[in-house]
Amino acid sequence: MSVAYSPNTLAEAREALARGAVKVAGATDLLVIDHASFRQHAAVLNVLAIGELRGIHVDDTGLNIGASSTFTQIRQSEDVVREAPLLIAAAATIGAAQIQNRATLGGNIANASPAGDSLPALLVLDAQIVLFGPRGRRTVRHDTFHIGYRKTALDADELIERVIIPRPGPTLQFFRKVGTRAAQAISKVVVGFSGNRSGPGLRNVRLAMGSIAPVPTRLVEVEAMIEGEPLSPALADRVCALVEKTISPIDDVRSTADYRRHVAGQVVRRMLLDFLEEPKA
């Protein structure tokens, strides 16, 4: 039988963390697995109770999002709408209302699914993840947080406290999820992109994808091809070909490697063509 902790502060959460309690946020993945596998936990920690994990605000560090913010809260936050529209777009594709009302940003990060919809968004926004544990706080760059299939830099006795997105955010932000149906589907490919316009081209280019590798991944070679290069249909085609060459997706229950490769290339190609068409967007 489980021992349950519902601390109101991080300080009070130390005991539970030290005991290796399983951290429970929105439970939208955890409880499914628990139920299907008859799994029981020795100790559980309700992170939703912890005050420091809540709230969204802008401060010196940037856009500061509490880890227990639900995707509904994120979608309703004017700060996020203004600073990180890409994250808004991602949040809107996660499950449907019932899931968005429960699932949290911290949970999505810690769950470390290759298909986690918020993760490519956080990657291209250069998010920092603030972790809390018995040794205090530490901050990890999002792109070093996911270290392998469902493996993260989070220690068993740590939790995700907040997510910080640096300001000012990139002026061009793009998100596209390709799923099996119009709503409530796990992605076949998910694409996040950010950058700034600079003359005829783009600077500070970040491109990340999910569902194409064991972890959500930045495509640095593709970024380099786009960086500083004048936008043109020819560039879009070259980028498309490089995306197809760079990624190594797999066949699984949701899609085929072939389709994923094709669609990843096409989505990026179309995005660049649209940037070219609408210079002010």
Next chain:
Amino acid sequence: MDHQNAVGRSLLRPDGLAKVTGTALYLDDLTEGFCFHGVTVRSPHASALIASIDSSSVSDPEVKVLTAKDVGPRNSIHLIQDDWPILADRQVNHVGEPVALVVAPTLARAQSAARAVKVAYDVLRPVLSLDEALVGDPRTNGGLNVLSECKIAHGNIYQGFAQADVIVDGEYSTGHQEHAYIEPHGVIATPTLDAASAFKGVDIVGSLQCPYYVHKALTYLFGLGDEAIRVRQSVTGGGFGGKEDYPDMIAAHAALLARACGKQVKILYERQEDIIATTKRHPSRVRHKTGVKRDGTLVAMDIDVLLDGGAYVTLSPVVLSRCVLHSAGAYACPNVRIRGRVLATNTAPNGAFRGFGAPQSLFAVERQMDKIARTLGLDPFAVRRRNAYREGDTTPTGQVLKESVSAVTVLERAKEATRFTERHAQNEKARQSRKDDGKALAGIGLSLFWHGSGFTGNGERRLMSKGAVRLRPDLKIEVLTSSTDFGQGTEGIFRQIVADACGVTIDDVVVHIPDTAEVPDSGPTVASRTVMVVGGLLSRAGAKLAQTLCSFAARHDGLAPAAVALRGGFFETERGQTPFRTMAKKYLIVHGPLVAEAQFEPTPGSTFDEATYRGDAYAAYGWGANVVEVEVDPDTFITSVVNLTTVSDVGHVVHPVMCAGQVEGGTLQALAWGYLEEIKMKDGRYLNDRLQTYLIPTMADTPDMQTILIENPTTHGPFGAKGVGELPMDGGAPALLQAIENATGISLARIPATPERILQAGRAGQ
């Protein structure tokens, strides 16, 4: 007297308020706390010999474990052929096949004991597709494992092809489809014990479509008389055919466990178990060779149908029968040859699913019509209009269509409602001058189809169904039938039909729950037969009851029998009116109970020869046309259905809102089968055995719908009504694929038309 008929009005369904308040009691809402729980141990292999079953590590003293040897000599579900084992004996033939049963006082203890049952297998090579099945099956020492076969010949196919200007070939495939009713399967079995606590029978309550099927299966299993088994339906959360035969299996399991432990036993499937273990729509492959004149007139159709039956015969022969009988589509052709076969594979048996084989063969013939149109440079409407059945035409079985033929009507209405021809041509033109701008590609597609109402061929003659009405002491007229309501609105519709047949108000009529101890066998609730066939019986029974009461009223008032009529809840004579309840009460006091029954009466002169497949295949046909509008993303090939227009001739609309609900819900299932729903398999295991991976449409996937109902009455149904349950499943998929073709220029012959398949086909066509 100003009196409105009940039939034709959208009255509140009798179960409506219970359902919207959450007070309707489904199986899992009953008995919690005091029943035992049954759990099934299943094969993880598609094909294997059972080496041993070891339950010695089950230590719980209150747990019982049953294997095939505990079933008794009749270890099969009594259906068409008795080949479907209740528990696998020596060999397992599909993943999820039941191997052992466990019962315990709590679900957790039963689950824990089930995990402790160790089964050792010698794994064999499975047959998992029609291609592999065509090579041969180890179960038959390498021969073809044909579960069922039939042939239809009409005219002279060789002469037909000789007259043809053009011959068009095509091959079309469809995949498994899961019913995905929202309430999974469940059954509660309560043993009846004699004074010495010996088992003498069982009461079953379950989420099911066909109480008498379960009754038959259990009387056979236990070798007991009819009275020993009682089957009742609980409020049932969807069926779509999925609860036609499989409840026999679960009820058998629960009954065996109830016998073993002497306690009430509940078996409830969770979603994953439900998907793994229960039936699916038969995958199909249909080949067409069609001879046509240059103007599009059909002169010869040669059709070869293959269905994947899964591991056991179950309902496959009748699925095949309906499949081949619909396979030439809603089109007249003088020379037709059809051959159909069901092959065995190592998957769970495929079974009944809304449409029952017809959607598969209609998908094929509709796509073939598109191919003919393309080959001849005609538009999809024109080629259909030219060949659509008219009254007086003859079907491939030699049936002359004498009445209620609406193929042309529904087609014309669908065209008018959507400006189909014009918009199809516009999209074709737009495609030629398409820019690389990322804009969604618009497509529109049309289909025409028919669906036979009632059991195929001699089915109704064999069933000889009965329906009855009874005057209760509380002066309600009670409908007695085994036809079940699992969402369609059967209960409400029966009330309407009986109210009008008797001449009373809707308040005077109630419906008894399907209960084999109380209601006659009206046959199974399948095959678009409920309104037309059973509704017809009830209409006749109601009229009889009214006649008896009118005769009584006439005697009472000293009038001739013909001088009294029961209308709108009043006995009417020249002298005035007497309320129904007043006279009915007098009748009960004087004469006692009043029951009126009606039994199926075959249409004189109508015959069907099952050996030659000649004759009247169905008493009446529903007719439908669909127009599907899509947008296809040129980059991702994701299809969005943006509009759906359906035109359906159902003979007579008993309840407009529920009738439209049948059409809309069925058509969405058909569309989803066409582009979204797919069972993926590895080594015979369904990879997507959860609702997270087997995706059905959400509201966001659903188009706006325009639902047009047409009334072209038949003489075979009450008030002219024909069946509506299955018709909507028939035309969505082919219309959708035509629309995708119209949008993209990519023609698919296989569903679901996933973006992956469109991409692949587009490349192959380049």
Next chain:
Amino acid sequence: MNESYKFILNGRPTEVTGPPMARLLDVLRRDLGLTGSKEGCGEGECGACTVLLNNEAVCSCLVPLFQVDGASITTIEGLSPGDTLSDLQRVFAAEGGAQCGACTPGMIVTIRALLDRHPKPTRDQMREYVSGTLCRCTGYERIFRAVEVLTGQREAEGVPGAPVDGTSRG
């Protein structure tokens, strides 16, 4: 370790003792006898178990008991207190929104939450908000229409004032 948890359920203070990770759905159905919420999938895909948790629609199969301590929960039973039917429920039944009924309680709770946010929802607002609750019977058209009738965007098709006591199922 079983502990005691307190929350407001359909307006009434309620206390339940159970394991912290017990699914709220099981607590409602088994411990509290509120069987209106249905289990269709056990993984938050079908929405048949939808309840309002602090006025937000959630899948009760995915909510652990210890997280509802101090919360307010409304189930389908709480939407028709004292057997009075809400207009939403009445229209839903009359306009064909319910067929088999297994999704209906969750659907109505979801739509209740939708109407709190969008009192006169467009179809696209419905599509977005209600897509987490699956219906396999209706094709959703009659659900759209029921909401449109309720919110004055469409004429009713169902016959008003029709009787309701026609089934011996009760």
